[in-house]
Amino acid sequence: MERLKKQTIAQKEKAILVAVALNGRGGLEEELDELTALADTAGADVVGVLTQTRKEVDPAYFIGRGKAEELARMCAELGSDLVIFNHDLTPAQVRNLEKLLNIRVIDRTELILDIFAKRARTKQAMLQVELAQLQYQLPRLRRMWQHLSRLGGGIGTRGPGETQLEVDQRRAKKRIADLQRQLQEIQHQTTARVKSRKEKELFTIALVGYTNVGKSTLMNALTDAGVFVEDRLFATLDATTRVLHLFEGHKVLLTDTIGFIRKLPHHLISSFHATLEEVRAADLLLHVVDVSHPELDEQIKIVEQTLKEIDAGDKPIILVLNKADKLPNDWDKEAIARRYPNAVLVSALTGEGIDKLLLRIQGEFERMRVVSIKANLALWAQSLIAFIYRNGVVRKILYDTDYVMLEADMERPFAERLQKQVSEMGAGEVTLLNSSATKFSNSKRLQ
Ligand SMILES: Nc1nc2c(ncn2[C@@H]2O[C@H](COP(=O)(O)OP(=O)(O)OP(=O)(O)O)[C@@H](O)[C@H]2O)c(=O)[nH]1
Ligand SMILES: [Mg+2]
Structure with missing residues (x-):
C-alpha cells in the first residue's frame, strides 16, 4: 500500500x-x-x-x-x-x-479540456470532449504531428506528395466530421426526449451555476438521484433528470448538469450542445451559488454571461444561495437577504432552508403554470369531472339538476386539454380565469 x-x-x-x-x-x-x-x-x-x-x-x-x-x-x-x-x-x-x-x-483551455477528458464517463460526454479537443488541436497540429504519427500512418497511408502534417490534418478533420455526425444523432435523441416531455406537459427545472457550488448535492437533497459529488471542479459532465415532488401532488422534473467557469472554452460550449439543451429547454432555472465564496458576485456574473451565450439568458431564475452552513456565525443573514432580495438561503449539506426553497419552487410553478378554471358541465360528463379531480385541485363544487359547476386550479396544459374535450363533446363550457402567460411576462426574472 x-x-x-x-x-x-x-x-x-x-x-x-x-x-x-x-x-x-x-x-x-x-x-x-x-x-x-x-x-x-x-x-x-x-x-x-x-x-x-x-x-x-x-x-x-x-x-x-x-x-x-x-x-x-x-x-x-x-x-x-x-x-x-x-x-x-x-x-x-x-x-x-x-x-x-x-x-x-x-494553456488554460487545454487544462480544462484535459479535466473534461479525464472526467467524462458516458459515451456522449466522451464524444463531446474528444470533439472539443480535436477542434482545439487542429490549428496546433504542427506541434503534435510527431506524436500523432506514432498512432498509425507511415508507409502506405500517405498520398502522393503529402506531408505528414497534411495527413494528420486530414485524419483529424475526418474524425471531427465523424464525431459531429454521432453527436448530431445524440442531439436528435435529446431533442426528441425533451419534446416528448413537453408533450407529456411536464414542467422542467434545471440547476445551473458555477462549478463546485453544490448543484449535485442540492439535486440529491431534493430528489433521490444519488448524483456523484466531489470537492473538485467539474464533477458533473452529464445531465441527470429526476422527478421532483411538489405540494398538492404536483410533479416536475429537475435536471442537474455541467457547471460553468470563467473563460469556459467555446469549443466546449459548442461540443456540449446536447447536454446544454437540457438547460435551454427548462421552464425555470435554479441558479445555485456558493454564498461563502469570496468571488460570489463575479461568479454570478460569469454564469449569467454563459447563460446568454447558450441562449438561455432570459429564462425565469431563482437564485439559490447555497453553503449557508459555511457562513461565519456572526454573519448578518438579514444583510444577505437585503443584498439578494428574493434569493433563498440554503445548505444542501445540512438541509437548512430546503423547505423554503421547495415552497418558492412551488410558488413559481403555480404562478407560471397553474390557472384557475370555472367549468359548467353536464351531469352525464362524469369522465370530465373525474379528469378535473385527477389533474387539479377542486376549490368549489355546486350541483344543479342537469349541471355541475366546478372551480378548480389546474396546470395550464391540462386546463386547455379539458377545454378542448368539453367543447368536442358538447358537454358545457370551461373558462380559464387567469392566464399563466400574462402572469409569466409580468415578472419574467424572479431573482
Ligand atoms: N459546507 C457545505 N458544502 C457543500 C454544500 N453543498 C455542497 N457542498 C460541497 O461542495 C462540493 C461540491 O459539491 P457538488 O455538489 O459536487 O458541486 P457541483 O456544483 O455539482 O459541482 P460540479 O458538478 O463539479 O460543477 C462537495 O464537496 C460538497 O460536499 C453545502 O451546503 N455546505
Ligand atoms: Mg455536479
Whole structure:
C-alpha cells in the first residue's frame, strides 16, 4: 500500500503556474486559486507560481523574453514537468516557450479540456470532449504531428506528395466530421426526449451555476438521484433528470448538469450542445451559488454571461444561495437577504432552508403554470369531472339538476386539454380565469 502511494505521488506531474495581470487588472490572486484547483483536479502538483504585470501580451512568449528566461531557470530548479498558463496561448507562443523551457507548456483551455477528458464517463460526454479537443488541436497540429504519427500512418497511408502534417490534418478533420455526425444523432435523441416531455406537459427545472457550488448535492437533497459529488471542479459532465415532488401532488422534473467557469472554452460550449439543451429547454432555472465564496458576485456574473451565450439568458431564475452552513456565525443573514432580495438561503449539506426553497419552487410553478378554471358541465360528463379531480385541485363544487359547476386550479396544459374535450363533446363550457402567460411576462426574472 505504502509503495503504491509513493508511486502515484511520483507519477504526479509537477507544474508551474503562470499568470499575467494585463493592464493592471486585479483579481489575479483569485484567478490563481482557481487555476491551482484546476491543476489539482487534473492531477498535477503545483510546485511554483510565476506572475507578471504587463501592458500587453508579448507575441513570442506571452510573458516578456526576460521573464521567460526566469521561468526556464525556475523550471530547472524545481524539476517541474509542466508549465500551465492561465491564458490562451497561440500555437507559436507554445512552440517558442517549449523550445526555451524544454518541457511541455499548456494553456488554460487545454487544462480544462484535459479535466473534461479525464472526467467524462458516458459515451456522449466522451464524444463531446474528444470533439472539443480535436477542434482545439487542429490549428496546433504542427506541434503534435510527431506524436500523432506514432498512432498509425507511415508507409502506405500517405498520398502522393503529402506531408505528414497534411495527413494528420486530414485524419483529424475526418474524425471531427465523424464525431459531429454521432453527436448530431445524440442531439436528435435529446431533442426528441425533451419534446416528448413537453408533450407529456411536464414542467422542467434545471440547476445551473458555477462549478463546485453544490448543484449535485442540492439535486440529491431534493430528489433521490444519488448524483456523484466531489470537492473538485467539474464533477458533473452529464445531465441527470429526476422527478421532483411538489405540494398538492404536483410533479416536475429537475435536471442537474455541467457547471460553468470563467473563460469556459467555446469549443466546449459548442461540443456540449446536447447536454446544454437540457438547460435551454427548462421552464425555470435554479441558479445555485456558493454564498461563502469570496468571488460570489463575479461568479454570478460569469454564469449569467454563459447563460446568454447558450441562449438561455432570459429564462425565469431563482437564485439559490447555497453553503449557508459555511457562513461565519456572526454573519448578518438579514444583510444577505437585503443584498439578494428574493434569493433563498440554503445548505444542501445540512438541509437548512430546503423547505423554503421547495415552497418558492412551488410558488413559481403555480404562478407560471397553474390557472384557475370555472367549468359548467353536464351531469352525464362524469369522465370530465373525474379528469378535473385527477389533474387539479377542486376549490368549489355546486350541483344543479342537469349541471355541475366546478372551480378548480389546474396546470395550464391540462386546463386547455379539458377545454378542448368539453367543447368536442358538447358537454358545457370551461373558462380559464387567469392566464399563466400574462402572469409569466409580468415578472419574467424572479431573482
Ligand atoms: N459546507 C457545505 N458544502 C457543500 C454544500 N453543498 C455542497 N457542498 C460541497 O461542495 C462540493 C461540491 O459539491 P457538488 O455538489 O459536487 O458541486 P457541483 O456544483 O455539482 O459541482 P460540479 O458538478 O463539479 O460543477 C462537495 O464537496 C460538497 O460536499 C453545502 O451546503 N455546505
Ligand atoms: Mg455536479
